[in-house]
Amino acid sequence: MTQNLLVELFVEELPPKALKKLGESFAHSLLAALQKEGLAAAAAQVTAFATPRRLAAHITSVLAVAEDKPVVQKLMPVAVGLDASGNATPALLKKLAALGADASCVPQLRRENDGKAEVLFYDSLAKGASLSEGLQRAIETALAALPIPKVMSYQLADGWDTVHFVRPAHGIVALHGEQVVPLAVLGLSAGNTTRGHRFEAQCDPVRIASADAYAETLRRDGAVIASFAERRAEIERQLAAAAARAGSALQPIEDDALLDEVTALVERPNVLIGEFEEEFLAVPQECLILTMKANQKYFPLLDAEGKLSNKFLVVSNISPDDPSAVISGNERVVRPRLADAKFFFDQDRKKSLESRVPGLAKVVYHNKLGTQSERLQRVTAIARLVAEQIGGNELALRAERAALLTKADLLTDMVGEFPELQGIMGRYYALHGGILNDIADAIEDHYKPRFAGDSLPRGPVGTAVAMADKLETLAGMFGIGQTPTGDKDPFALRRHALGVIRMLVEGKLNLPLDRLLAEVFAQFTGIDGFKPNPQALADFIYDRLAGSLREQGYSAQEVDAVVSQRPQRLGDLVDRLAAVRAFSNLPEAAALAAANKRVGNILKKADGPVEAHVDSALLRESAESALHNALVDVVPQADAAFLTGDYTESLQVLARLRAPVDAFFDQVMVNADDPALKANRLGLLATLHAAMNRVADLSRLSA
Template sequence: MTAPNLSANLLVELFVEELPPKALKKLGDAFATTLANSLKNAGLAPSTAAVTAYASPRRLAAHVTDVAAVAADKPVVQKLMPVAVGLDATGNATPALLKKLAALGADAAAVASLRRENDGKAEVLFYDSLAKGATLAEGLQKAIEAALAALPIPKVMTYQLADGWSSVNFVRPAHALLALHGNEVVPVSVLGLNSGRQTHGHRFEAAVDPVIIANADSYPETLLRNGSVIASFAERKAEIARQLAAAAAQAGADLKPIEDDALLDEVTALVERPNVLIGQFEEEFLAVPQECLILTMKANQKYFPLLDTAGTLTNKFLVVSNIRPEDASAVIGGNERVVRPRLADAKFFFDQDRKKSLESRLPGLAKVVYHNKLGTQGERVQRVAAIARAIADELGGGELTKQAEQAALLAKADLLTDMVGEFPELQGIMGRYYAQHDGLPAEVADAIEDHYKPRFAGDSLPRSRVGVVVALADKLETLAGMFGIGQIPTGDKDPFALRRHALGVIRMLAENDLALPLDRLLNGVFAQFTGVDGFQANPAALSAFIYERLAGNLREQGYSAQEVDAVVSQQPQRLGDIPKRLAAVRAFSALPEAAALAAANKRVGNILKKIEGTVEARVDPALFVEAAETALHAALVEVVPQADAAFDTGDYTQSLTALAALRAPVDAFFDGVMVNADDPALRANRQGLLAKLHAAMNKVADISRLQ
């Protein structure tokens, strides 16, 4: 038996009906983490207590080490009132003090032990006491309630309890509560259940029912031995991965299961005792694009398709079963019979879709609403095609323009096919297959699939220049359209994934080093919305949004905030230049002159900001009075052509490095020259000299931000 004042390990399990598989891992982690944190906050578990989460289709459980039976008493300091209010002239307690003490469970006998301390304003009375530590039963009750309340439940259901009258709300009906401290049951209750040491194992293969857990530490072993359940989500997942690899090797020396961690998590959440089996289907179905077959097997059946070394689908697949019969042929045969109609449907859709060309489907897009403020998909396709045509012309025209326009017009046509109607995830992919069937050029077919890229962070870019053009046009049309109707992302809300679209535009422009000035590009995109009711072109806002996403992305890549601000604040129009500008800024920062020049640049900027109107970088050497301004001008005459020549050739590092020669004359200028002289002509000339200096120093980046 566990002594009441000693610590022991704790195990809590809530046994329920089948939990949502896609949410199980999060539910298990949240249950264990919240429960343990609650016990730690109550002083029942140390901060170093180890927490182990268990989650299977029918249970959420947590194991916490070193949990005390009773929390230690805690000292409590209670500020009462000023001495002048709490004690009368003779030092006796006033009625106000006695009333306050009574509210705290003390009486007049406590007056003598009150502590006096000055709080900075007056002498104040303090009452020091000990708060009795919570018992484990009290603390665990609150911890379980907190854990259940904090669960990220996708959808709550209401169900009736055994008494026939009461009802509770939870993700699934709960049937048992297990709570063991060492080998003792902790008396708690939740969801109409009282705690005990009983749980239940596998629905069909448990050796005994119920399964009795002797103590907290024997939970996983007992459940596996007597209940045929691997309680740990991580261990079950690893066992499935091991069996998948073994079964693939058995099916063929060169075969491997498709890699899909989300599918592996989902299957792990569907079984308690995994058993991987090999199934197969007729080879005739392999005539259907493998993306269709793979998707239907994964999404509908939770199977793992088997691929050869070239990544080509074979007619074999792996099933993760929840039972282990001696003869698995019936299970395998059942799964093969179930998947066959799914594959037959895919084949039917593919055969039917190819009876109509993509081009013949274009009129149908005029009947598909894209957005109630932006018109139909047909109207959108025309805008995308016009944008693609303009971009392609900028990049060379000719065959590129012809193919980009054709791909843009056909890019959304597969939305009207039966296959994409059944599997929306295949849009673009099926368009490529149907374009190939129609005899279109490979560049056009590839662009139809690739115009959705990059679809997520780290995704590949379109494989050809045609694909890049169409993908740019598609994403820019979406961005401009949504900004024009006021659908700008705010906070965490981004229903149209505009941040992802902006990052895609940035990557394509930068990684392909396209000679497309951003502002001119955006102005051309917004021009395509002329005539759309209620549309307001807002290229400045969209440009700021794109540069903001660019800055965030660069910081994520490891550039410092100062480096990013120095470059992005200048809003370089050619995004492909930015890596070179950042490299130049980093090299400049390492120079011994960098700090002084950055400070000087900031000083120059502040001076120019205070001047009304625009200061032209115009200088008359005949007006120089001080030797320092003559020297600075001479340095600029020598340095600026060198920096500009390097800038024009794209050598931004050399362009910035050349500025190092300005440090001495700049320092001397500020030490010996008064810019705001009384003589207007002298003052204007010196301001013009500073404007010339400022322009030279900020051509590659705003180096004042490197301070």
Template sequence: MSVQNLLVELFVEELPPKALRKLGDAFGNVLLEQLRALGLATGESVLTPFASPRRLAAHVTAVAPQAADKSVSQKLMPVSVGLDAAGQPTPALLKKLQALGADASAVAGLQRAPDGKAEALFYDSKVKGATLADGLQKALNESLARLPIPKVMTYQLADGWSDVKFVRPAHALVALHGSEVVPIQALGLQAGRTTQGHRFEAAMPKVSFANADSYAETLAKDGSVIAGFDARRAEIARQLAAAATQVGGGVQPIEDDALLDEVTALVERPNVVTCQFEPEFLDVPQECLILTMKANQKYFPLLDPAGKLTNRFLVVSNIRPDDASAVIGGNERVVRPRLADAKFFFDQDRKKTLESRVAGLSKVVYHNKLGTQGERMERVRAIAKVIGAQLGSDALAQNADRAARLAKADLLTDMVGEFPELQGIMGGYYARHDGLGDDVAFAIEDHYRPRFAGDALPRNDVGLVVALADKLETLAGLFAIGQLPSGDKDPFALRRHALGIIRMLMEKDLKLDLGALVTEALGLFPQAGAETAQQLTDFIYDRLAGSLREQGYSAQEVDAVLALRPQRLGDVAKRLAAVRAFAALPEAPALAAANKRIGNILKKADRADAHVNEALLKEVAEKALFAAMQKTAPQAGKQFDAGDYTGSLQTLAALRAPVDAFFDGVMVNAEEADLRLNRLGLLATLHQAMNRVADLSRLAT
């Protein structure tokens, strides 16, 4: 046999749809990795993974029937143990060689080489390369063992005695090297060249493959199955777009990659059909209808050009009958009770105001150590009042207080009880129904924002205040009781809450001090210890540092700015821009190095007040530095106070020459105490002036 392409397919019962893509990729990737490790595939071998609801498969190019032999050098034992004084082999050496399949004749060919302090004997031999049958068996075993299976099931084999643990019962195994079957086995199955096609529409009861390269084509022709996940996904997307065009009016199927992936994992032969429901259901908020169609039925709602829901929707069926009316009618009958339930919940919920539900929050447990949702609501109100007062007028504080009081009331509605994903959104609808106005309604709807990376921020100031208060309360409360994230575990999504606070403070350039916000929030929790504020502040700055690095800022730039712990996060972007501009100046490396040197000197000094007595300046270089600082520091300070951080650092760049001259010509640690303290005071003054925008020493290499 020569180098040929390889195909392996495992035919199983329906796989978990949300895990299918990962299962397919892992199956192929581990298989190829193991084949390469065994020398049966090369770096040039190309993997094509396949995954459908009832099969995992992998096609690998350029697979050898047997791996090349390998030269192996094996350490035997120290020379002093293996050879006697006359240089003859000892019984221990002969026994070792015998175990390796050699005899005394091999002694002459043994190599001597240093091994630590002693010299050792090494035996060089050829190890025969793995055959494809043995190697593929090992590779398949490893691939199956390392599948990211969400939940294993146990099932019985045909013999009635043995059982197997796997994600789903397996019924067939295909292994072809070119046109030859590779004799391997897995999960109680012997490899062959046949599998099964579509459960209902396969052209043949058994699908047989002539060779490895005919897999996708044969399965499509005889089995009515599109084997490739990406190919099936693209076909579904094409059909969705075509069906929307046929409906007309500029409608488009809702964009949802997760839904498209899930539907791709549910069908083997996609067929998109158009359905509709009664227009009167459109009186229900479209978020409710869209959610029930997507989450419960896996349908694709159609939206008009303005983004409004229409009464048409698309269904991805797994069959292609000549007459699709039964499929269409069945799906329309199935969705109608779902929409009717949503309408019923909406109508019932509006019979009670949000205000009337607030008292019920005191009966809903939020956390066993943090009390009820009612107590939580009061804490959010307290934080919101403070933030509102700092940001605007009494009107903002009052509206924020009202929105915070009502923000969690929709948790007690029937609609949110059925669809928790709609919390906040339904509160906004019910607030408008209660006549509360858009300021409060938008704030209730938006106070969970941003929910995820890239999500929109709250639309108005009231929403910003309540969203900040809500996230601060969550972080402060959980940090106060020691529920900190660890590793990849973050059950309360505290990292997401911290990033939400960061985005609001930065992108809206809010004039709020982070430290004051943390102190205000923690003050509401008697459980908070002395170290909690530091822990929470560090946590937020760590999230900020990671976010800034993801945005393209260098680690040095981020460290330089955040080392000062700027309290107004809205200034951070301007500080980073200033540091980047400063780092590009020719004076920057020398000043950064000098800044680092000054910092080290001041750390070692007993005391160094930022104060200079001009009468004690003796050396020419220190007088020149003092004079330069008198000229540049006030100007840089004014620029800093005006928010011109770039200009401030560029002004300070003029100090490079006098700073260099100072360190070349002045002994800082003079024997006279008054001279030494004065020079330390000069350096402290310089250090203070240079590090208002960022810690420039972090730029030193």
């Protein structure tokens, strides 16, 4: 007979940023361990609960005793286990004794040939674990598997025993239906009582009548919403309702990470509306929003245009009849934070960004790559090179000026307090100093894209500087051997590479990659131990490019066909992929892809490099003459389309080669006895191979 199981571990306040993962891990690890014990079926359902002071799991259809399991034990060859009279040898008796059996079971031993010899097998039944035994092992397994950020050590009440866990534990509930399951863990014995809300519980302790009554009993008697998901949804509902009360056009800021963290801080949420003096709105709203979110866990309210209002929402853990004291307390606490931000902003504007640049010479960037000032020189030179290639001398001058100022805000009080505002504050201070908008925008945008899905820089100045900043980081770290390994990427080089790729691809920039990387590495002069490695960096970028394209929905074959050619101008990558996809849909595609693969294999086996040259006087077979004539007709058209960037047309024209290519392989022997004929036919194939692989390696489309 099965019943539902409830296990709750009651602890002191858990780390809020880890609570969601802790709750999910505890529940799913417990279910997996019980299934391994044979106490929970494969179809059993688990519900995770997590509040600031508890981790719990409700699991359906759990057995009181697991079913017995048949066990097959391979013993030893018959020749070793039985003597000539068929009696058990000492070796067999010793083996049986180790398994809890004796000589009486010898007649029941099964004989079976394992392919080498006849072997004795002992078939038995392993008694199923009781729930108390299996749950004891399961919870120990689940606790050991918790992704604990940092373990605490604390003593039990006896003053001798020490326990290691994420937070001190004070109680455990284990109910199978209505019955308490005997269980001991972390120095605690299981029961059927827990604790509710610190201040608003209807009774203390809270008695849980059955496993299925857990969530409702906690809600009713303990004033606790046990489910993390339900509590989060309730906070979202209350935030929307409170925002509507605060102003018809106001909306709480969207921040999933903040919502998760606040959900992990309260057991029964109560959203309240606070406000601050409008004079603080003169400070850039990014500063105010960040201090309210990071320091106070408040939800700022924005108007319909996304501008910050002087109102905010507080998610309280108590629900007094008169909330005015709670509201005023939160308003009183946030005011000094906002005042600090205003002070930093006012003080920072007393010095221009240009005046801060020399101070970067005292800021270490990396012990092997020098100071921020030295890095800035490299970034500026790279930005000038990039800008010259995409927009000429005037753009280069603007990019150079922007690059020189990009890191100046690192020395401001505001960025010192809030490092997340790097670039953002630089833009505000640049505009305050009368610097042109596109240069000010570039100071903020040179960090973009900061994450997957982030916007790209707003203009060509920002693009040039952002490219320079990321390329300098990539080249610098590759030059000193600080490349990503496994899942470790401390300098976010994968993100930087994807940023470079996105700017090249989405901006359709005409920047040959190999030449660009060579110019970047050339900026690293006079650095001890620095080893330029543009080839390794190019490999890294193409690898990230292939992964990114597959994530965007392109097939592995399409990506491989294009990226394997290592196209230098990534700006035309999307057009190449579209051309390959269109070509793949042609009826001639499969045959030509297979032929291209065959041609490639033939050329690889040739003695030395093959020149793509044909002597028409040596064309003896009609099929090879027909292929040559087709190439003479088709290749100029395909090349013309390629040079104009019409890659689809370039590949479509090549489809006309299918018939002469098929005829060539059916009727012509490439490896002729006459060396001149063989060389000429290889030259014909090399001409075909070169023509077919300008846009992409079509052989990669072959199944």
